[in-house]
Amino acid sequence: MESLETLLSVLRQNHLKITPQRRLILEILVDDASHPTVDQVYQQVITVMPNVSRTTVYNTLHELVALGVLIEVQDMGAGGGRYDTNASQHHHLLCTHCHTLLDIERDFPELELTPVEACGYRIARHQVTFYGVCPCCQQALASQEESI
Amino acid sequence: MESLETLLSVLRQNHLKITPQRRLILEILVDDASHPTVDQVYQQVITVMPNVSRTTVYNTLHELVALGVLIEVQDMGAGGGRYDTNASQHHHLLCTHCHTLLDIERDFPELELTPVEACGYRIARHQVTFYGVCPCCQQALASQEESI
DNA sequence: ATTCTACTTAGTAATTATTATAAACTGGGG
């Protein structure tokens, strides 16, 4: 996880103004490791600055993704992307039933494509997602079976 | 890639009726390895059966995902999920600029989580996504640099 | 083959997610 100051300096290096809105959004993201959706970020923003518009949240998140300090992760099933400040190599474990998403902090350095497989792509990073059913949903599904 | 008959038998096993609409959607998916969006599937459907509604396409795709014969892949940046019949272990190479998505047919069997890492999840599969810039976008970005 | 019924579909409307636009505002260099 990057510190707030580090992220702000990335903005400065890219000639983006440090507005109160952007600062707040960054603070929220640094403090929230739960892969929030756009709307969840927005809801947190307006508890502090009630007049911030959704557009600003969208704009800021897109800018941060373009700068590489945020990544977008898929929440398969629920609409809308989710955002993650942790730009270091880490991976995900997703419940296919309730879409709970956990971070896997281990690295998998052995994952590399051969030049042939890469087809000329300049590869920047890779991410592994494990799909499964969380303990909670396993119980729910089991009791559903019984009732049939 | 599964055959059409295999997929139809999965529907039968799950007591889902084999309607002409569902059959057509499955035929299209089996023939189309390009990770189509919902709308791309819909557009192909209506060239054959013009009266099929978008609702039916959504319903069918969701049912097939629930049965595990389809997987949903993220197209980060463009709205809307994309679908893939290839339920076998395969992986993706995504251009972060134009969102072109290639399949990587190699397997990575060494990827396993320890029980501690899995946190009680019953893990069904895993998928690796490599992020990079495709040759085409590398050129475009290079010439953009020059013009600065 | 015919009938019956629960499942499925089509069409419309509603909801949610995202982007476009333009006028008003402001961070930070000079």
Place this chain on the structure above:
DNA sequence: CCCCAGTTTATAATAATTACTAAGTAGAAT
């Protein structure tokens, strides 16, 4: 302190998805 390019806001438009219900039909039962 002033200025202006970059930002924000509010509104509206567009796109994606879901809800709803009457009409239709696949497939089991007869």
